[in-house]
Amino acid sequence: DGGITQSPKYLFRKEGQNVTLSCEQNLNHDAMYWYRQDPGQGLRLIYYSQIVNDFQKGDIAEGYSVSREKKESFPLTVTSAQKNPTAFYLCASSIFPTAYYGYTFGSGTRLTVV
Amino acid sequence: GENVEQHPSTLSVQEGDSAVIKCTYSDSASNYFPWYKQELGKRPQLIIDIRSNVGEKKDQRIAVTLNKTAKHFSLHITETQPEDSAVYFCAASKGSNYKLTFGKGTLLTVNP
Numbered sequence: 001d002g003g004i005t006q007s008p009k010y011l012f013r014k015e016g017q018n019v020t021l022s023c024e025q026n027l028n029h030d031a032m033y034w035y036r037q038d039p040g041q042g043l044r045l046i047y048y049s050q051i052v053n054d055f056q057k058g059d060i061a062e063g064y065s066v067s068r069e070k071k072e073s074f075p076l077t078v079t080s081a082q083k084n085p086t087a088f089y090l091c092a093s094s095i096f097p098t099a100y101y102g103y104t105f106g107s108g109t110r111l112t113v114v
Numbered sequence: 115g116e117n118v119e120q121h122p123s124t125l126s127v128q129e130g131d132s133a134v135i136k137c138t139y140s141d142s143a144s145n146y147f148p149w150y151k152q153e154l155g156k157r158p159q160l161i162i163d164i165r166s167n168v169g170e171k172k173d174q175r176i177a178v179t180l181n182k183t184a185k186h187f188s189l190h191i192t193e194t195q196p197e198d199s200a201v202y203f204c205a206a207s208k209g210s211n212y213k214l215t216f217g218k219g220t221l222l223t224v225n226p
Contacts, residue, residue, distance in 0.1 A: 031212045040123070042218035043158075043203065050212060090157065096212045100165070102148040102205075103214060105157040 003027040006091050006106035012114045013078065013085060021076045021109045023091035030096035032074035033103065036060060037088040046089075049074055050096050078111065086113050116141040118206050120217025127194050128225050135220045137204035138186040144206040147180060147187045148214070152201045161202075162189070194224045 004025040013019045023032065034046040045058030049068040063082025068074055074093075078085045088110050092103040117140040127133050139147075145166035150158035164171045164178045164187065171178050175194075180187040191198055201221050205214040 033213075040218070042120075043216045045213070048213060094212060094214075100146055102150075102160040102163055103158075105159070107157050108155075 004091060004093055004104050004106040006089075006109050008109060009107070011109055011111045013111060014114060016080045018077055018079050019111065021078070021089055021091075021111070023074045023076065023106055024072055025074075025093045025104070025106075026072060027093055027104060028071075029093035029104070030071070031094045032068070033092045033094075034058075034064075034066065034074070034076045035090045035092065037090060037108075043090065046076065084113075085111055087111060116144060116206055116208075116215040118204060118215050118217040120204050120220060122220060123218065124221045124223070126223045126225065129194060129196060131194055133191045133194055133198070133222055133224075135189045135202055135204070135222070136186060137188070137206075137217050138184075139206040139215075140185070141206070141208065142182075142185060143208050146207045147178070148205050148207075149176075149178060149189050150203040150205065150216075152203065152219075154200070158203060191222075194222075196224050196226050198222060199224045 007022045033048040035043040044060050046064050047066040049055035065077045090108050091106040094103045120137045148163035151161045152158040162178050164180050175192050177190045201219045203219045204217040207214045
């Protein structure tokens with residue numbers, strides 16, 4: 001699926017629950033990113049990672065956590081501290097250290113609080 | 115940090131007309147400018163990009179122009195078709211960096 005796979009496609013979370021979104025790539029890309037997309041808000045960066053075991057906060061990291069234990073994988077946990085988690089979440093990857101070839105995006109996970 | 119402004123936020127054209135979307139960036143060190151197309155419910159996909167050593171790039175019906183002095187770049191779509199309807203995002207990056215800064219997107223609607 002374009003070399004980067006997100007799962008699940010749809011996810012429902014109850015109030016107070018933590019949920020984890022999966023992102024796996026087989027492109028041998030060094031860098032990986034998580035974005036949140038809300039209507040009219042564009043793409044907002046949550047976390048990004050350049051190398052294994054290292055990651056940095058983006059613009060809206062509060063209420064989210066990540067890990068990068070393997071080059072291929074960059075899971076995102078939406079914690080109960082995230083007060084408004086309903087959104088479309090996109091994972092992306094790129095060659096590092098330049099973004100000259102742009103990002104490859106996954107197909108997204110739509111998270112809904114019920 | 116880098117800031118990218120994108121205009122207009124919505125654009126409606128008749129089939130066959132041209133569409134132009136404009137972006138400005140704040141960091142003069144930025145030197146890579148991609149454009150992404152996102153159809154409803156799908157992933158953004160790279161459609162064209164330009165580097166700061168060129169002023170214009172074309173690929174069939176789409177073209178991108180870059181004005182480094184004014185720090186703005188534009189996407190031009192000619193002979194628009196209904197399948198061009200989507201959200202378009204511009205972005206900017208420094209060559210030594212790895213992170214793209216995105217504009218807020220433009221919803222393009224092509225009316226048959």
